[in-house]
Amino acid sequence: MVAKQxxxxxxxxxxxxxxxxTVFLSSRMRKSWHVKISRLSGHRTLTIPSYLExxxxxxxxxxxxxxxxxxxxRRKESSLVRKSKANLEHRIQTYIKELNIPLRSTSVKPEVLEKRTMGCKFDLRSIFESINNKYFDGSLRALxxxxxxxxxxxxxxSRVAADGTGFHLITIAGVYNHPDVPQFAIEAVMYHEMLHIAVPPYRKNGRHVIHGPEFKRCERMFEHYEQWRDWEKRSLRTLARKMRRVPEFSS
Structure with missing residues (x-):
């Protein structure tokens, strides 16, 4: 992380x-900040986005x-500390929102990605469109x-292209790019990542909530949810080890 005092x-x-x-500025941080405390000296180091200078x-x-x-x-925090923390974070976050800070730009080229969605067995674009139409009324967009x-x-x-256009980017773990992966598994993991677009993260009581109650409720609406979770527990890491042992597999 690039940071300066x-x-x-x-x-x-x-x-x-x-x-x-001590306060440090980070050129890589966008909309968050954090503090670290030395166990030896108790000295605190607060790191914040550089635009807050x-x-x-x-x-x-x-x-x-x-x-x-x-x-x-957190369970031992007093109600006074929790209230103070929430009030301070709300004040800071409100100011950051008013600045309308753009997302970090990326060197990813959309036109290049669209040519590389075909794996050894599944085409990510086809899987995405199928799930999009079935569960999201075709409303989601992503690379x-x-x-x-x-x-x-x-x-x-979430990324920003060189021309300033924002877009969502879904990356599917490479272990799913294998002939032994069943159809329901690739569809389930795609649905899960698409759900992050439809039900975005939020902050509550100073915490960043990614898989909140609404997300979990919607996730279980996927028809093969339990089957996918069971397959993940039984097969995912075994398949990853198999892929590491074998340099190449035929498509």
Whole structure:
């Protein structure tokens, strides 16, 4: 992560006579921030997006106050700490939303991705369109790609093309690109990632919720959900090990 210490926040820290806190700016962070505490010294390091360098003093103060809140197991947090944390985060997030910060740009070329959706057995574009029409009334749009060979993680992300156009990118784990993968499994993992577009993450009580109650309810609407989960537990890692042992498999 590209980060530098920020003198603007140092001024606020000095004015408040705060000890044991350093603020760093990160050029890679977009809409989040975090604090780390040294176990040895107790010194806190707050890392924030670089565009917050010139934020209003009240936002700087809110970030600093947030970084100084007691950190403990969430169940042990007092109601006062939780309320203070939620209020500070709401203030900061509201300011960030007003800035309308663009998503990180990417070197991914849509026209190139569309030529590479065909795997050894399944075409991601065909699977996507089938699921889109069946479960989402054809309303979703996304670019698709296979993950690295034998990779186990599928994910959905938001990107910005070179021309400034935003788009969703679904990456299907490379382990699914194998002749032994059943149709219901590739459809299920595609449905899961598409659901992240239809039911996006949100923040609640200062936490980033990805698989909330609504997401889980909708996920179980997929007709082969239980069959897919059972197959994943029994076969996914075994298949990944098999792919690592064999350099190539024929299509």
């Amino acid at each position: 920020d003198s603007e926040y140092d001024k606020v820290i000095d004015l408040k006579n705060i000890k044991g806190l 010139n934020a209003p003093d009240e936002i700087k103060a809110a970030l600093i106050d947030w970084a100084l809140l007691p950190i403990s197991n 698709l790609r296979w993950g690295s060979r034998s990779s186990l993680t599928s994910y959905q992300s």
